[in-house]
Amino acid sequence: MHLVLHLGPHKTGTTYIQRILWRNRETLTGAGWLYPDFGRPGNSAGHHDLAKRPSGQPNKAAISELRALLGTSDQVILTSEQFSRWSPDALVTLADGLGARQVSIVYYLRDPFDRFDSYWRERIKHAEHSSLPEVFAANFADPHRSPLLNPLASLRRYARLDDRFTTRIICYDPIMQAKQDICAPLWHGVLGIEDAYDVEFKRPNRSFSIEISEFLRTLLSVVDRRLGVRDPRALNNLMSRADLPPWRFGLCDEGREAEALMTTHMQPKIREQVLNRHCQFYRHLRQVLGQEFGHAIWGGVKPAEAFAGGQKSLTYYDSWDLLSEPVIRDRIELLAERVEIAARGAGNGEHALA
Amino acid sequence: MDVVLHIGPHKTGSTYIQHALAGNRGALEGEGVVYPTFGIPPKMHGHHSLAHEADIYLAPEQIAKLKTEIGERERVAFSAEGLCNWSNQNFTAFADLLGASRVLLVYYLRDPFDQFYSYWKERVKQGQLQSLPEWFMENFGDPHRSFVLNPLVHLRRYRELDERFELRLIPYETLRTRGEDIVQPLWREVLEIPNGFATPDERQNRSLSTEATEFLRMLIDRYLARNPGVAGRVVRHAFTRQTRSWWLFRKSNLVAEAEAAMETYAAGLSRTLSVSRQCNFYRSLIDQLQKDFAGSLVGTDGSSLYDQDESHLEYYDRADLMSLAPLAEAIEGIATRIERSRFVETAPAEQVV
16 A cells, blocks of 8 residues: 655645645545545544544554555555654554555655744744744754754654655745645645646635734733633633634634734834845755755755745734733733633633633 | 954953953053053043044054053053954054054953853843843844854954964853953963962953843833933943942942842743753854864863853743833832933943943
């Protein structure tokens, strides 16, 4: 059996790709590829339940169950960005458990600085409220060891797997620059399907604007200070109780209102840090990519062209600047009050934190 | 003539070294070394005017005054941390104008991460509002190009100077670890005075504690919000008691007040940035220093130039602190006291980092 394992990583268009694959599963079946229904959470197209490791180990029972469902299928696709966190041993367990004789790991390679920026905004959607400079410090203190900035550690792990495994690297940035569809290299290149696929009308999981992201982040930090939540999951639940789920804040009326207020009152206070891609870290990445992984890069993209060029501008706001602006502060306080009331069971004594 | 230029950099005990040099001017004369008053601003001990106003001080008529002060003596020493930023053109012109046959550039090598942290605190003392994570972002985006983190930015430039120039690198950490006075290698190895001289008892220009630094940062912010356009140094001078002209601040110790307020209201709110010294940047820096500059190191083979442990840099979040009503009140209260003073007229001249 040939297993194609698309493992992201995060912020490389994975949700979009998963939804395309799920939407076009009948076309896939017609072309001899099985896109299993098994291992998907109800609201998601990716195989995130299968990729979950509550005990830190692959779920062998789930893998066995999937194998039983595969029947005679000899070409299978699995996709979840959570697979990117699996150890080599865990990936071998998956291949063995499914009886795969060939495994193609599909890894989308995105410009590290762009991915960092996108990842930070994504964290806010998951109720984490560290500032951009703080998340920057956690990753740039040693960029070579940051899984977010340095793809080489992951790629080297995959390169050490046994000879059933091959890695296909798809460079995200040249595809985006050429305004091509991010799923096309996987569909046509890796899966070898000539027929076109049906594209979704709306791109899922778009990043929020910096104004929405920073308003939400400041709101989260105010709620956290008031209620002493500390845990992003608990904070996420509290926000959802108040009908302000962080992951869809940018899509709701409160988010749109916040964006308008931020645009009107805060834009002069926006801050910027410019990063230069002509640095040693990028030179090292390109060099190693060429030396060790040139053969694995799909579509003849040269390592020198794998990433965006020039400078990267990171923009952000300071939370205290937001809280010093009366209009913004009042709005944040109002929403924080709403979360607090929801947390306390709307005054009936039931404390959500308990 | 031999010229000794102690060129810093910032946050390597320069003010202390300048006190030691100026305090021993007479003793140095006895050893045939002049520590000129030329280019030293009033009430200071380093040649900061020379460093920061080279276009004025390197003019022939100014150099003539300097030569008069030097007289017939064959050794002359200068010290200013701002000299580390001089262009090679300035260094060469200065050597030519003095007719120097040898110029020793004395540069203290301090652990980049410690220096980075200390530099941030100094910038706040000078009126800057940047948070530690923002300062981190400014420097760690490309640490190899940061003059704060990478001494090679300076050192490689100095190597392009002509053969009259020699570099002496004094390892700050090694001295501190050994419990040695950082000025001793300057006496012994550079000025060749085996027994050295007495040095000041107290360290000069000590870094503020993290708590005092963060309090000052917020105080400057609040003061500037109330008095737009006023330099942050007004607050800084009140805070660090660098003026003696106004009774309130002569009798107050705002640093102690700030630390007490932080301890009372902000205990447990500090955050930490952790930086591993096992990173590529650090390793490559030590490799390069040992490879290219081992011959310039004074008193060490370079094997233990810096610490190896992880560096933990403490800071506070401004929104966290300002959300604490009693602390915000304390800050506003001090801002009001500074406003009511006549400080603006009495603050001494700024020393720019």
